[in-house]
Amino acid sequence: MLEASLGDVLRADAGGRTPLVLVACSGGPDSLALAAVAAYFAQTDRCRVGAVVVDHGLQEGSARAAEGAAAAARGLGLDPVEVRRVEVRKDGMGPEASARSARYAALDDVAARLDASAVLLGHTLDDQAEQVLLGLARGSGTRSLAGMPPRRGLYLRPFLDLRRQETEAICAFYGLEPWHDPTNQDPAFARSRVRVEVLPFLEDQLGPGIARALARSAQILGQDADLLERLSAESYRSLRIDGGDGTLLLPEDGLLALPAALRQRVLALAALELGAYQPSFERLRAAESLLDRKGSAGPVQLGGKVSVHRQVRGRAVLQGEASYGNLVLSSNRSNGPGVKQSHRPTQE
Structure with missing residues (x-):
């Protein structure tokens, strides 16, 4: 033993x-x-x-x-x-x-x-x-x-x-x-x-x-978790884009192509890299909902003063047409343009 x-x-x-x-x-x-x-x-x-x-x-x-x-x-x-x-x-x-x-x-x-x-x-x-x-x-x-x-x-x-x-x-x-x-x-x-x-x-x-x-x-479940973590780490490395000034970008089309189990883990990995603590399931689902392109473009607070918002890439398109850009993750030290960040401590 x-x-x-x-x-x-x-x-x-x-x-x-x-x-x-x-x-x-x-x-x-x-x-x-x-x-x-x-x-x-x-x-x-x-x-x-x-x-x-x-x-x-x-x-x-x-x-x-x-x-x-x-x-x-x-x-x-x-x-x-x-x-x-x-x-x-x-x-x-x-x-x-x-x-x-x-x-x-x-x-x-x-x-x-x-x-x-x-x-x-x-x-x-x-x-x-x-x-x-x-x-x-x-x-x-x-x-x-x-x-x-x-x-x-x-x-x-x-x-x-x-x-x-x-x-x-x-x-x-x-x-x-x-x-x-x-x-x-x-x-x-x-x-x-x-x-x-x-x-x-x-x-x-x-x-x-x-x-x-x-x-x-x-x-x-430990064996399952090991596999999911390995697959999500591989997906994150393939999708991650350094946005400069401490921001990270994740292409929306790449995220949408992933199963939900991997997509949420990829979002969590990006948040953790920026110094957040492990986001709750509810916060990850809220971030994931940005991909639906319905309602607000964010930001969604992921915990540890890290937020995510949706960014449209390229020129504007007619309403109702498909448009894919990036999800942008940033901390309070590196807010994207026009993103209002909440300075209240997040509660899990």
């Missing part, structure tokens, strides 16, 4: 050094079990294993819990082991998203400084099922419903096929006493409600295989 996840990471680099793998360890059952398995694996001398403990400072006693997790990791033989305290900023995101952003920033920093080959995350099949249910509740698209990928860049999730009770059994086998984060039971958080109330209810009503079925759906 772990060996399959690490793959090429286990090979020594060109300098002959044994690769360093870091475990993101909170001290909870999942990450502590992962640290124990990784420590055992390191005894083969095919890799070195260290740990990073992130203290979010969001609750009383968090520093003590972080030091306890670090001590447990050192007791397993992991080296180096670092504790990083982060500041969770209130920047418009929810508390869970803000904490996640701060956590990954810390993990990125430590991994880069220590030249780590991989960072292991202890997410389990139960976490994956919860992620899919949250995505369904939000009305999300394919990528979100695909849940968490087994690998993204340096980050690996070798426990996505394990249930939470199995990680607890691993901790018991090694005589470890994991820390249980009280926020995991706090109904103020949506994920906690899904974990404590929604998923147990579904398993009671639909059968104990619901979590595994949701995780299997995520795996299937």
Whole structure:
């Protein structure tokens, strides 16, 4: 399981050094079990294993819990082991998203400084099922419903096929006493409600295989999302025109020739290149409606202060005749002529 996840990471680099793998360890059952398995694996001398403990400072006693997790990791033989305290900023995101952003920033920093080959995350099949249910509740698209990928860049999730009770059994086998984060039971958080109330209810009503079925759906959708993203990236490269001064142009006829699933992704890629955050489905549909050539020519706000409007190419034509030009995407720093831009922050 772990060996399959690490793959090429286990090979020594060109300098002959044994690769360093870091475990993101909170001290909870999942990450502590992962640290124990990784420590055992390191005894083969095919890799070195260290740990990073992130203290979010969001609750009383968090520093003590972080030091306890670090001590447990050192007791397993992991080296180096670092504790990083982060500041969770209130920047418009929810508390869970803000904490996640701060956590990954810390993990990125430590991994880069220590030249780590991989960072292991202890997410389990139960976490994956919860992620899919949250995505369904939000009305999300394919990528979100695909849940968490087994690998993204340096980050690996070798426990996505394990249930939470199995990680607890691993901790018991090694005589470890994991820390249980009280926020995991706090109904103020949506994920906690899904974990404590929604998923147990579904398993009671639909059968104990619901979590595994949701995780299997995520795996299937992940393959679909990978293909759609590859095709949309190819389409975007073929259509994208640099309009100068930070604007991007997308030919209307080229967009209309695409299936809706690719067309919306191409529009999103253009918005993201200009610095927007991921546009919602409703905003992408509003941008797509500009291609109907009915009503307003825009602008449509795509989020992150990026807008799109329709531009007619060439000379005017008689009313009712076909006319194709470009959709023009721009940010507030590069408004097209005659385009009135709203400076109010967009709400998703």
